[in-house]
Amino acid sequence: MKNIIMIIIGSSLVGFAYNWLLIPHHILSSGLSGIAIMLGLLYPFDTGILNFLLNLPLLILGVMKLGKRFASYTVLSVIVVSLSLYIIPIIELTHEPLLAALFGGVITGVGIGIVFRASASSGGFDIIAMLIAKKTDFPIGSLLSAMNGVIVIASGFIFGWDAALMTLVTIYVTGKVIDTIHTNHIKLTLTIITAKGDDMKDILLENLYRGITITDGVGAYSGEPRKILMTVITKYQLAEVKEMIQKTDPQAFVNITQTAEVVGMFHKA
Numbered sequence: 001m002k003n004i005i006m007i008i009i010g011s012s013l014v015g016f017a018y019n020w021l022l023i024p025h026h027i028l029s030s031g032l033s034g035i036a037i038m039l040g041l042l043y044p045f046d047t048g049i050l051n052f053l054l055n056l057p058l059l060i061l062g063v064m065k066l067g068k069r070f071a072s073y074t075v076l077s078v079i080v081v082s083l084s085l086y087i088i089p090i091i092e093l094t095h096e097p098l099l100a101a102l103f104g105g106v107i108t109g110v111g112i113g114i115v116f117r118a119s120a121s122s123g124g125f126d127i128i129a130m131l132i133a134k135k136t137d138f139p140i141g142s143l144l145s146a147m148n149g150v151i152v153i154a155s156g157f158i159f160g161w162d163a164a165l166m167t168l169v170t171i172y173v174t175g176k177v178i179d180t181i182h183t184n185h186i187k188l189t190l191t192i193i194t195a196k197g198d199d200m201k202d203i204l205l206e207n208l209y210r211g212i213t214i215t216d217g218v219g220a221y222s223g224e225p226r227k228i229l230m231t232v233i234t235k236y237q238l239a240e241v242k243e244m245i246q247k248t249d250p251q252a253f254v255n256i257t258q259t260a261e262v263v264g265m266f267h268k269a
Contacts, residue, residue, distance in 0.1 A: 003073065003118040010114030011077045013107055014122060015084020021104035023047070024092035026159045028167045029108055030174060032058070032124030033081070034151040038158065048086030052078060055123040073120030074127065081122055097166050105170040109177025117181060119240070186235040187259040192245060193217060194252040197227025203244050208233065232262055 018029060018037065026041060028034035032054045040047035055078045063071040094100050112122050121127055125147050148171045156164030194200050197214060204212055208231075217226040233241055238256070245252050 003120070004076065006114050006118035007073055007077050007120050008080050010111040010118070011080035011122060012084050013111030013114070014081050015088050017104045017107035017111065018047070018085060019088045019090045020093040021100040021107070022170065023090055025097045025100045025166065026155075026163045027097065027101050027104060027170055028151055028155050028163075029104075030125060030148045030151060030171045033122070034148070034155075034167070036085075038151075038154065042158070046086055048082040048084070051085060051123075052082040058123060058127045061127060070119060070121075073118060074123055077115050077120050078123040097162070098169070101166040101169040102173060105173030106177055108170070109174040110181065112174065113178045113181025116178065187232055187262055188235055188238060189230065189232050189257050189259045190241065191255040191257075192229040192231075192252055193226050193254075194229070194245075194249045195224070195226055196249040196252075197229065200227070200229055200245065200248050200252070203248050204229070204231065204241070207244060208237065208241065232259055 014033075018033070021027075022029055023037055023041070028037050033051055036047050036051040036054055039045060039050050059071060059075055059078065094103075115122050128147065152164050152168045152171065155167045192200060201212060201214060212229055212231045215228045215230075217228045218224070219226055242254070245254055
């Protein structure tokens, strides 16, 4: 329920940023949403409906490559963004294009970052970026910015180069804000000391694509046997892992440290 609420809030923020700041000044966002905005400005089609239709193929790809849970959350995000674009009236919140580009980028970045923190995406190029991030260690926001050059060029040819530069500002700011909120590239090492080693191992292996090292330990004071589990996760997974640990063994001792670098076999998702 917490993730669903975060997705709804984040996706709604994206809709507000588009309809109140970007669209009135012909400023495009990143990815397929930017293409939807461009088509909506050029032709008599609703931007929300276009956004949903353009995202359908990549949503199918997300189901196949990124898991059903991620895909279902992403579908929810795409639906909320599309509904927001459809329902929220287009209002020119500011008459200054630069302010619209800056604050539109900030609000969009906050919204997408919240969606990412809820283990979802807002669809479009986000799915492609997350697939790439599974194999590399680049921050997702930077990946998204690098993939959007075509949007800027198209904006320049269609709406003029002033609008293209404003689009570039928006995409850049959005990427930086996403990187601040979504910390997938930050790694954490977890050392878990628990009397329920087998149960802890099973729930972690079932829900995380992570290797786990298990050693035997003994409590110095109690003399009771314990299992020591060590694994490395990404920072955005921490809340989910803590919930699993609390559910399995509320008495477990957990030491969490930030990891400077991981060498060897590590799944980047």
